[in-house]
Structures are given as C-alpha cells and as structure tokens.
Amino acid sequence: MPRLTSAERERAIGRLEAGDTPEAVAATFQCHISTIYRLLQRFVITGSTADAERSGRPRVTTPRQDRHIFRSHVAHPFRTAAETARTVIGTHQAPISRQTASRRLRFRGLRNCRPARGPVLTVRHRQARLHWAQGHLKWNNVRWQNVLFNDESRFCIDHADGRVRVWRRNGYRYADNCVVENNAWGGPSLMLWGAIGHNQVLGPVIFQGLGPGPSNGVTAQRYLDQVLHPHVLPFFQAHGNWVFQHDNARPHTARATQDLLHRSGIQGMPWPVIS
Structure with a gap:
C-alpha cells in the first residue's frame, strides 16, 4: 500500500479528532488499519505526525528525486544508471552514485x-503484419489443420550460439578452463530443414554440400534438390488440399522455387516480410 504523505497524516488525525473510527479513516485513505493505529499512537506520544528520526546515514535522494529516477528509466529503458546518476544532485549537494541510482530502480x-x-x-512492416493477422483472424481449426509450416535452422556443433557464463575465482579470467574458444569463421555447423502440420512431421533434413561463404549456403537449387523434390512434392501429392507456408528467405522466393510450386499446384500462404 502507498505510504501516507505528511498532508494525509494531518488530515487523518483531524478525522480521528472529529470522531471518525480508525477503520473509517483507513478506508478513506486506502491504507491498512494498523497504519492509522500507529499514527494515532505516535501523535498521542509526541504530539506530531512526522516520522521519528532514524539513526544511520541519511538518504541522499528525496522521494521526488526517486520518482524522477524511476520515470526516466521507464521512458528511456536503455539509459544507464550512471547517466542518471550524473544528472541527479543529492541532498549532499553532489551527484549521486551509480549504485544509488541502481538501488532506487x-x-x-x-x-x-x-x-x-x-x-x-x-511502419510498413508493422502494417503488413497487422494486415496478415486480421486476414487470418477468423480462420477456424479446420483451416489451420491444413497448413504445412516449414523453416530452416542452423545449429553450431562445437560451441553455444548465445552468451555463456562461467563461475571462476578472481584472477582466473584467462585460465584455460575459463576461456571460450572462438573460431574466426564461426566454426562447424549444421543447417536443418523441417516441417510440421496437423499430425504431420517432415524431416529433419540436413543440408549437404554447405560451406563458408554465401555461395555455399542454402541456395534455391539446394532447396529444390534436397527439400522440395524429395519431401514437399510427395507430401502434397498425397495431401492436395493443404497450404504451404514458408517465409521470404531467398531460396523460398526464388523464381525456380515459385515456378515449381506453381506447376505442382501447391498453394502458398502469403507471408509478411521480416517475419
């Protein structure tokens, strides 16, 4: 529950002195009843509604500055705590530390x-995505059950694709067992293709003959020879009323690919770019 401000505390005491019950006052200020009882007890003992002085180091930021720090990072999520710290002058008349800004956040x-x-x-990409979603909003399960979704994925063999973490002692940053070895060319990998539909799975297919460089990647010819002819065409010959979904990767949009799908009578699903 939110903390009562100084003005709200004064008003709460005024309501109590006017005869309102602690329960009614708590409901009015939307706080727990124990807050009102503690406020009343403090007022009876000290004659004041202010917080008692606390021991220890005083805070270097005011509640208003705390709100400013929070709102700055809500509006600009990629702003660093150090940047914010340099712009906030604390109650000690000096910029606050990065650690203080981080604690407030x-x-x-x-x-x-x-x-x-x-x-x-x-904006054009977003509009295309919205148009696609609206166009398929009323599709029922029967229509979706006749869509074959497919895609390719690359898998590294000797290292993780993403950032990894290591537990080590200080001074052991470059110890052999704490260093991730990087291959300048990305290292060996496999490119796999697969497709799924309602109660249907095709693949996985490991592309053959790939190597470093764009000319040795998944080309339209490899897509035709290793995926469409041996796997996709036989599937659609057995399931003629299905729709084929694939993204706008170059092997998928190549003229040879589109010509083969058209000649085979395979209906493709329009797909927004960069999706």
Missing part, C-alpha cells in the same frame, strides 16, 4: 537485464 521493481533481440521493423 530495483526498489521500484526495475531490473537490469539483457534485452530481447528482434528485427528492425518499419
């Missing part, structure tokens, strides 16, 4: 995390 429920990564989307 954690107290308000903000955490310093790694950001999620996503594609760069323009």
